[in-house]
Amino acid sequence: MLKSLFNWKVLLNLVLAAGVFVGLVYLTFRWLEYHTNHGQEVPVPNVINKSVHDAVKILEDAGLDYEVDSAAYNPKYRPLQVLKVYPSPGSRVKDGRAIQLMVNPKSWAPVAIPDVINKYSGLAFQRLEQVGLKVSDTIYEPSIQKDAVLRILFKGNPIKPGTKIPRFSLVDVVVGSGPLRNISVPNVVGLTVKEAKMVIARNLFELGSVNHEDGGNDDSDIVYYQDPASGDIRDQGMQIDLWASKKTPAELRNKINELNSIYRMKIDTTLPPIRYEEVPYVDEPVITEPAPAPVVPQRKEVPKQDPAKSGTSATKAPTDKPKASATPASQPQDKPKAKKVIN
Template sequence: MKSVNFFTSKLFLIQIGIALLITIVLIWITLISLRWYTHHGEELEVPDLYGMSIEEAGNKLETEQLVFSIYDSIYNPKFAPGTVLDQRPLAGAVVKRKRSLFLTINANKPEQVRFPNLVDNSFRQAYELLITNGFQIGKLEYAENQFFNLVLFPKYNGDTIFAGSMVDKGASIDLVLGKGDNNGTIAPNLIGKTKSQAKEKIILSNMNLGKIQFDQSITSHFDSIQSKVWKQYPSFDNDQRIQPGSKIDIWLTRDSVKLQRADSLQQLSLSNLLY
């Protein structure tokens, strides 16, 4: 009986009220702390650091209340050692204050890696091996052989390169592939792709990237990264087959109207093919 009276007493109700008030205050403090810790609502646009020295990039990021760490280094003889060659997130991305950017800088000298064995592998296997080992895919050439896309031999600077050779990391490697009895392939649809996406799609379609042309909307390195394909030649056409190793030229823009028009025309073309 006493316990029942206690639970209905004024003292118990006051204790319950105090407990609820403390709980509400603790939740409020937690939410405020989380907003402060995560910088909720504080958004910054990532600056373009391409071509800056690491010192210039550091100073720029400090003024923007961002931080950085060096993620990787590659060698490009066109730039001074320590020059920023790539960044993640890319310029223009919206991030919170104190976000860490990962930079790729130019090395003092090229790092050398042992070249993998590509001969008698399929093109897809060779592609993965080259990318995994830090190389770039150069030109695809086709020669007489009964097996389509079989790697006959790789080339570096125009000469055959053998497995085990020490080669500069990031080097561009050409591949000579078997022609087989392939009677041609369809050009990939590149409309709306960035330059890097288009290049990868072209290579994986057994072709080569040809001329790259930017329109007047491209005025900086940042623009070139953000630009997308609005025109290509040869164009995507299910009825047209071109030989493996052929070149595909691309035109890039940041003009959204031009991109929308190109996409609409592409969709119309596809609809005509289907119906």
């Protein structure tokens, strides 16, 4: 067994195998050095504060690749200005290495318009400011939705909620100022339903029920009756009901008379007009109550002291009884005497 291992043929095979292995390892490392450009390094150029276009050209001339990333917009720097470079300038990297550039964007990041349509204007303004938008002008427009946001304008054009615009952009807000009063109802009889809808909306009214004679829903039907009637005075936002048919109003005279008996007020012209006479106005006498007499406070009488009794106290009550009156009591009168008669 040991003798067979030391056979020259076996030893020759072992030497050949070791040589092949060493050769493969050497060729592998040489290929890696060539493929990775081992030993060939270039310094990263300083492109900070340059525009991204100039930075890209400098990197390409140096044999380096690049990756551009944008940070949050900073108004202190120019748009598309290079703020940072990684690896840092002066570092030695291999030829073809990708250099990361941090660039200031052109403007603020876009924000979506919040859905504040038909919302109270005070809350809508707060919502717009929270997302980073500024209200430039408030436009008031007649509407039954008083103090509600009707539209949002960006550069003079209506913009839908969810549309993205640059942050800190100026927008105009259209707010309802309340309904108009005493508006004349337009005449839509003879128009198609489609045309009547546009006329009603243009005159600041709302479309009510549409009654089609055949029970369909064709906007090409002709309006032969409306309520309220044309020329009536109503407020903005009131509903106008329509009756439509394929026929013309002249062909539906009986139907129109029937509707008039229901929706139109009848006025009896046979009654004499009411006459109003003016009654002269007489001022009623005004009775004034006499003013109450002023109350005079009564003075309390203080008993006088007897000067003969100066030695006695002034506070001692008198003990003498009151003296009888000196005037004698009245005596009864004597009866008259009878006269003597002399014969």
